Amino acid sequence: MQPTDANLIDAALEHWPQRVRPYQRGNVLYWQGDPVENLFVIQEGAVKVSSVSSAGKICSHGILGAGRLLGATDYFLDGIHEATAEVIDRALLIAIPPSDFQGLIARDPGFSAAVMRQLAREARVHFSRAQELSFLDAQQRLKQRLIQLADEHGLKTDEGIEIGVSITHKDIGELINANRTTITLCLQELKKLGYIRTQGRRIILIPIGHMNILDQLCEAVVSGGIGEAADWANRAIAEGIDPVTTLNSLLAGMKEVDRRFAQGLMDVNDIMWSSMHMKEALPIVEAAVRHRDISLSHIGRVVFGTVHGDIHDIGKTMVTMLLRARGFEVIDLGVDVSAGRFVEAVEVYRPHILAMSALLTTTQLQMKSVVEALEGAGLRDRVRVMIGGTSTTPRFAREIGADGYAHDARGGVELAWRWCSNPKVGEPGAGSGP
Ligand code: B12
Incomplete structure (x- = not known):
């Protein structure tokens, strides 16, 4: 049988039962530069091992948990501690x-x-850290480190795996060599992607298998073969991953495409392929979202289109999907929609909301033409106008006389929800519509 870390605790307890001591958060076991007076086996709790460079920069080598041995490398080499060991969670x-x-x-x-085995493991950890620093960006490093922490200190809960040790942003920053602002941003991004949830200092990860599926889905959007993104989306839904989380992974794929395009690593042709992968996967996610929220009845009607001259439709499709999932009826006019066509649709369908998408700086001005055309047709007071798309801003919305703007699909749905819960006089929901 392979010796395990539990063997180390058992052996230590068998030979030195009287040497077990409780420690509190903040207790320092030894400082960098101290001679080795004791080695420690962690029976319970967590200990942070970190060192300070000559330039005064702190680097954390890990947050070690039960079964780990502290100080052995220092003892075998020159008898001097190369790092400081501090208890960060009550420990035995x-x-x-x-x-x-x-x-x-x-x-x-x-x-x-x-x-x-412990020394070999330590060497491997140092090796993979060096690789991470060379090849991964801060967010990828953070994800790896959280997975390692979950592996070492994880507690299984209904929501996923909770990292069972209280760590601050500073602790995490020292672990992945990034400042606190970067950590905050990366944690927010991982939350948005649905990989983690936080409550105060508690961090809960979704199952690692789910993360892998979402990573593959994202990568399939960026550079997969035909049908690959759809396959991964099917797999995500079959594994019970939240459809909105799945959707966020698709979105992350498109963001990565944009990043690579901006760096000249992809051209317009590649973007077309990625868009196609995204479009293959979207209906699968949409079906899952609808299935989940099947009980909802229509709370409002939305006429939606991408403005004249603009053929970007992925964002519009996503907003449409989430609107439908929340119980809105959406009449999708498609892309390259003229002001006249928008006005006609408002006349015919009498929607609560007219939603427009534009991704090009040049086409966003079309939104102004649509608002003016509505005014010209005497329909402006009958409908609320919502705009969105990367090139638009809240200020631009005000300037062209739109009623609202949302940065993303979720924001658009929230705004639509608020509007339809509180209809304007003259709007369908207020009793004067058809
Ligand atoms: C995919 C893509 C394409 C695909 C579109 C395929 C398709 N079927 O949609 C193709 C290859 C066809 C394409 C063509 C072009 N593209 Co293009 N394209 C993109 C890219 C990489 C991703 C867009 C996307 O789908 N993102 C994913 C979706 C989900 O995000 P989104 O659209 O932003 O939508 C989200 C929010 O904005 C919001 N939202 C969107 N609409 C709405 C509406 C409402 C009401 C609400 C509430 C919210 C909302 O919710 C969505 C989800 O959160 C972007 C880069 C980028 N950063 O946006 C460039 C980008 C938009 N394209 C750009 C350009 C320049 C072009 C071309 C002119 C390229 C060319 N030289 O030929 C042509 C123009 C074609 C045309 N006439 O429209 C520029 C625009 C620059 C600018 N400011 O004007 C960008 C920003 C790339 C860049 N960095 O330069 N493109």
């Missing part, structure tokens, strides 16, 4: 004097194998 530690440690290594092959 077994302190072992070096001579006792050496004696047991000589006598007990099982113990000695467990120690070697």
